[in-house]
Amino acid sequence: MSVTNFEANLKHRCSSCSLREICLPVGLDAEEMTRLDDLVKRRRRVFSGQSLFRAGDPLQALAAVRTGFFKIYEISVSGQEQITGFPMSGELMGLDAISTGAHRGNAVALEDSEVCEIPFTRLEGLLADLPRLQHQFHKLLSGAIATDHALVMILGTMTAEFKVAAFLLNLSDRRGQRGEDPSEILLPMSREEIGNYLGLKLETVSRMFSKLRDQNLIATEGRKTFIRDREGLRALCQQGSDT
Amino acid sequence: MSVTNFEANLKHRCSSCSLREICLPVGLDAEEMTRLDDLVKRRRRVFSGQSLFRAGDPLQALAAVRTGFFKIYEISVSGQEQITGFPMSGELMGLDAISTGAHRGNAVALEDSEVCEIPFTRLEGLLADLPRLQHQFHKLLSGAIATDHALVMILGTMTAEFKVAAFLLNLSDRRGQRGEDPSEILLPMSREEIGNYLGLKLETVSRMFSKLRDQNLIATEGRKTFIRDREGLRALCQQGSDT
DNA sequence: TCGCAGACTTGACCCAGGACAAGGGCGGAG
DNA sequence: CTCCGCCCTTGTCCTGGGTCAAGTCTGCGA
Structure with a gap:
């Protein structure tokens, strides 16, 4: 349940991350990357079975999976659990919380994992300054919709x-x-x-x-x-x- | 198939639109609303049964339903049709196209309808200037994800x-x-x-x-x-x- | 090393929803 | 007003996947 926290002393940076061609920093130049690095200071380890966030938690930060695997599930009105995704490295979690400011899903690590936390309010501030980052962020949000449609297609047909x-x-x-x-x-x-x-x-x-x-x-x-x-x-x- | 086009002579404006508390302009002040109005000049009528966009079309503009009802469907690899949503007034269509720059879905009017077209590139430019609009846009994108999850829940459980x-x-x-x-x-x-x-x-x-x-x-x-x-x-x- | 608990496989049977078929109603064209 | 076509309803039967029930495998802890 609690989560280990190993700050920036492990000098992880977007600029040197192997996922930079998949994740948020796609298409950024060196300077822009630095500004993003400033934002994404905190990494967290989440051990297998631990929860990163739960439905109802206020949205503080989006989380990008760095290593490992998560499941996201929601509970329906009838108490049923439904898994809506299995995010893996380079994928963002918590996007669906922006609309209400609170998480709708529950995120649980399926194996020992590591995430990068991206404080959302500060991210929105940065987007206004960095058009390329803004566009990439929109592409990721849009891609999440497309992914969900693919699941709907599978479930429906x-x-x-x-x-x-x-x-x-x-x-x-x-x-x-x-x-x-x-x-x-x-x-x-x-x-x-x-x-x-x-x-x-x-x-x-x-x-x-x-x-x-x-x-x-x-x-x-x-x-x-x-x-x-x-x-x-x-x-x-x-x-x-x-x- | 073709679409009637009746430009801004029908002085429709976000600022006077009854949907402004649901649609993109939520929370904007008068001046911000004016700048959005500048962008959203073009309205289109789409008659029942007509198509507004098709899968593969390049994304030029997002479309907000002003009146009427649409269905959005996608075709799976196996040729199956799957409806992914029934957008009604105040709801945006085409959000899933941002990730690739081309529409994935097909939008067909279910009754005589009217949409407001929002040129996407110009919208992204405006977002950088108007933090409140940016936030509302993110809320709408996020809300679309949440809506899809609700459908997944229904289909799955x-x-x-x-x-x-x-x-x-x-x-x-x-x-x-x-x-x-x-x-x-x-x-x-x-x-x-x-x-x-x-x-x-x-x-x-x-x-x-x-x-x-x-x-x-x-x-x-x-x-x-x-x-x-x-x-x-x-x-x-x-x-x-x-x- | 052994034992145990949880995860996986496989079999037998059952049922919710699909397939097929036969009307019935309603709205648009002439 | 009538006819036609499409949509909707309802009935009957069937089947894919669910349910229930044994096992079997595996990895971990003592």
């Missing part, structure tokens, strides 16, 4: 098998963007969490993993998952929808 | 009956916010469109309307729908979820 295939391809692609091996995925989330995210039960997720394995599209070693036939998976997605 | 009840309550609430009678909804979309949006087939939507009617929660006259027992509907939502 796809069969169980397709959902799982699309989920694995998505994780694989995101690994690829970060220069990691896209065909080897160490899933930090349980079958139940995957099912919750995709609108399926954990048993169904498990069955679909088995089914994909039987078709030689993937291989599994516990949570470690290998993409064996990326094109086959993609082809499956292109027809694997409800009527 | 709810039964057919709950989905339809939640849909009607949502429309009703949005009417209420605009000062219209929240208990009388003239649905501009077909059962099929509702079903597509909620991840249901049209027959199921129809059945759920009948079921809600049998419980005296709503009344229907064709597409005109009356909320008879708002609390009952809400109570239903609070327990009407998958196990």
Whole structure:
């Protein structure tokens, strides 16, 4: 629950961060980067299972994942939990809190992780000075909407098998963007969490993993998952929808 | 397909628009409002069934619905159509296009409608000058994310009956916010469109309307729908979820 | 090293919602 | 006013994924 805090003595900086081509600083020059660095001083470690923020917490800072993996979930009026995303390195958390000033989601680390905190009010101040940063911030907000639409598409139109295939391809692609091996995925989330995210039960997720394995599209070693036939998976997605 | 265009001779202005407490100009003073008015000169009529923009079109302008109703849908890799929203007056369309510079969705008017076009590049320029406008714009972007999460929640956790009840309550609430009678909804979309949006087939939507009617929660006259027992509907939502 | 708890797999059965089919009603064109 | 087409409703049957129930695997702590 509590969170370790190891300030700027570990001279982490956006300018030297390997994620600067994915995260907030895309397209900034050296001077602009420095001003952003001034803002993003505080890093936090969040250990596996710990919570970074909870629904209802006032929005102080956006958080960019530096290393690790999170899940974001919300509780519905009927008390149901729904995972709305699995942010990984370079992705911002807390964007949906701007509208009300309070977090709507709960952020829990799925493995030992590190985040960069970006005080939101100060960020808005900086945006007015740095048009490129402003534009990048808008692109990230807009991208979050597009990501959500992709999930809506999956939930609304796809069969169980397709959902799982699309989920694995998505994780694989995101690994690829970060220069990691896209065909080897160490899933930090349980079958139940995957099912919750995709609108399926954990048993169904498990069955679909088995089914994909039987078709030689993937291989599994516990949570470690290998993409064996990326094109086959993609082809499956292109027809694997409800009527 | 083509779109009538009736420029500023109909002296529409944000400053005198009845939606200024919902739309982009929230919280602006008179001078700021004037600068926004300068930007938002062009209004367009879009007749029922016409398209305002299509997936792939370059983002020129965001569009705020002034009157009427739209549907936004995207086409999945498998060719499936998925409606991601039904924007009504005061709501912005095209926010998801900022990330790539091209629209992802298709916007079609569900009834004769009117939109205000907001040239996006010029808007970003103005945001740097007007902190309050900047903040409101961020709130709208963030609110769009929150809205999408609400849809994900509905799609991921709810039964057919709950989905339809939640849909009607949502429309009703949005009417209420605009000062219209929240208990009388003239649905501009077909059962099929509702079903597509909620991840249901049209027959199921129809059945759920009948079921809600049998419980005296709503009344229907064709597409005109009356909320008879708002609390009952809400109570239903609070327990009407998958196990 | 062993034992245990939590996570995963697999099987058998069931049910909410989909598929298919047959009307019924309503609004626009002539 | 009438006709036609589209949308909506309702019935019947079917199926994908949920539910329930055994196991099996794995990693961790003693």
